[in-house]
Amino acid sequence: MTAPDLTQTSGPGRWFTPRHIVALVLGLIIALVVAGALWWVFSSMGTTKITATFKRSVGIYEGSDVRILGVAVGKVDSVTPQGDTVKVTMTVDRGITLPEDVRAVQVIPSVVADRYIQLTPAYSGGPKASRDITLDVNQTMVPVEVDELYRSVKELSDALGPDGANKQDGTGRQGAVSELVATSAANLEGNGEKLGEAIENLSKATTTLSDSRGNLFDTVKNLNTFVGALRENDAQVRQFNTQMASFNKFLAGERDQLASALNKLSFALGDVAEFLDDNREQIGETVKDLQPTTQALLDEKNNLKEVLTVLPITISNLINAYDAESGTLSMRLTIPDLQDLIGAQCRLLDLGQLLPGNPQATQFSNTLRPLISQCEALGKQITDGVLEPLLPVLPFGIMSNNKLQKAPVPGTVPGNPDPEIGTPSSRTPAPPAARAPASSSTTKSTTPRPRGGN
Structure with missing residues (x-):
């Protein structure tokens, strides 16, 4: 059997040449390196x-x-x-x-x-x-x-041991730590229950302080504000303390008189108490009789407030209106309702406005509402057509606040002085030799005279 020829350039074996194998290995290594780099980058991002x-x-x-x-x-x-x-x-x-x-x-x-x-x-x-x-x-x-931790415990035990705070003095007495333990045991013997109650109460007090820490902090903050105010007004505080010291010194110097006064006051208070006891019924009846008066004052509270508010201004105006030179009051009485007499009479029919809160008056006003409206319209026509032209010549005009007096009043307009008072030049004192004797006809009257129909 012959070995395959790996160097062949055709057929399936052409992909397994050494060159291809090296390239494949290098590609795998590069892919692994790139994958590792990408993994590291993405994992660190x-x-x-x-x-x-x-x-x-x-x-x-x-x-x-x-x-x-x-x-x-x-x-x-x-x-x-x-x-x-x-x-x-x-x-x-x-x-x-x-x-x-x-x-x-x-x-x-x-x-x-x-x-x-x-x-x-x-x-x-x-x-x-x-x-x-x-x-x-x-x-x-x-x-x-x-x-x-062990080192700290050892140092503490050495400091409290026989070579430290519990060292004996050579007289046979126990060390300080031993005496402390013995004394504490003797004092606490039989007081365990009370000690437990004390610890429990201390725990409750601590809990209360913890629950009220907001209020506690607010108190401390307000106290800090108060102390700051005292610091800013240190001079006034020192002056107040000095004055209080002087006052206390005065009381100390007058203690005999003060004691005598307090002694007499005790007798007076006894007499007052006896008087109140003897006249208890009469005082009760008097207080009961005062109830309608106080109720009336309460009902008129707003009116009283208005009077007390306006009264000082009224008195001031009255003082300013007094003419000391002529002995008269330079003032004018103003009655606005004189401008519309018929309208004022029509308004008197509206009892609901005159007696607010009264159901009968309100019902009466509602019933007469058409008549009141017609009356006011008719009154306006009469006032505008008839009375309006007459107001300047009637004495009402000077008091109506709408129609001013046109003709000057003697003694009130510059350049038209009162003949009885005269001009400033005529009031210049004459020489003693030429001065005529005073008579009833030339004596200035101190009685206020009405001016201009006032």
């Missing part, structure tokens, strides 16, 4: 790279988990010592969003298990971290090692 610096890194190795809230989200890429610190690089999977203030913490799930790195806090909204994060020593935390 969207991931987050974190470079964290820890004070130490015990139990953290390449490949250790990176977790958020206990869920694995990445791996440790490398652990590199750098002097007194350790640099740890990590990669967080795609689709994981981290907050801008992210921190890295080494967590010990148990004493012998491998540690992992916890990223905290979990993202819940707000600014996001970049895809390349660098955390310094202040942004990372490491747990307390068991050796350090």
Whole structure:
């Protein structure tokens, strides 16, 4: 049997030549390299790279988990010592969003298990971290090692032991720690129940403070505002304290008189109490009789308020209207209803407006509503056609607030002085020799005279 000729250039065997085999192998290698590169590119896209610096890194190795809230989200890429610190690089999977203030913490799930790195806090909204994060020593935390814990316990036991605080002084007395324990046991003996109640009450008080922390903080804030106000008014506060000190000193100097006054006041209060007791019924009847008066004042509260508001202005106007030189009041009585006498009489028929809240008056006004409307229209026609032209010549015109007096009133218009008062030049005192004796006809009357039909 002869071996096949692999060098043949025709037939099926022509594809298995050494040249074709080498090309096929090279193609497979290139395809694997390209696939690996593509896989690496796509797997690294969207991931987050974190470079964290820890004070130490015990139990953290390449490949250790990176977790958020206990869920694995990445791996440790490398652990590199750098002097007194350790640099740890990590990669967080795609689709994981981290907050801008992210921190890295080494967590010990148990004493012998491998540690992992916890990223905290979990993202819940707000600014996001970049895809390349660098955390310094202040942004990372490491747990307390068991050796350090044992060392601290040993140091504490040595400090409290027979060579430390519990050392005897050579007189046979117990050490300070032993005496403390013995004294505490003696004081607490039989008080266990009370101690438990005290602890329970303290727990309740703490819970109350915790539940009312908002009000507590508001109180502290208000107290801070109050203290700030005192600081800003330091001079006034010092002055107030000085005045209070002077007042207290005055009371101390007058304590005898004050004691005597209080003693007499006690007798007076006793007499008042006796008077009230003897006249209890009369006082009750008096108070009961005052009820209608107080009710009337309450019903007229708005009117009283208006009177008290307008009264000072009225008094001021009255003072300003008084002419001391002539002894008269320079004022004008204004009666607006005189402009429309018939309309005023028509409005008197509208009892609903005069007695608001009275159902009978309201019903009466509703019944006479057509008549009131006709009366007002008729009154307007009469006023406009008949009374309006007469108002300037009637004495009502000067009091109507609408028609002003046209003719000047003596003594009230400049250039038309009152003959009895005279001009300022005529009131100039004459020389004693030429002054005529006063008579009843030239003496100025101090009685106010009506002016212009007022």
